Amino acid sequence: xxxxxQVQFITKExxxxxxxxxxxxxxxxxxxxxxxxxxxxxxxxxxLWEKYWDKIPVILINGKEAFKYRTSRDALIRKLK
Numbered sequence: 001x002x003x004x005x006q007v008q009f010i011t012k013e014x015x016x017x018x019x020x021x022x023x024x025x026x027x028x029x030x031x032x033x034x035x036x037x038x039x040x041x042x043x044x045x046x047x048l049w050e051k052y053w054d055k056i057p058v059i060l061i062n063g064k065e066a067f068k069y070r071t072s073r074d075a076l077i078r079k080l081k
Contacts, residue, residue: 005062007035009058027074056069059071
């Protein structure tokens, strides 16, 4: 049995418009592909802040950076399959 992809959505604690757009694409992809989603909200001082603050939103698939700034439902589906 194939395991579900693990998706981490890294966003700013206070949110952002690009984050909202990327999350909408993630929600849409859920209708087509089964995956586990973990939402990580970061703020200055967090361990992930230095690595990702200037790339937000960031989407990791199985621990690997798959998207930064923008994505689309179709691009997500392709990477998740």
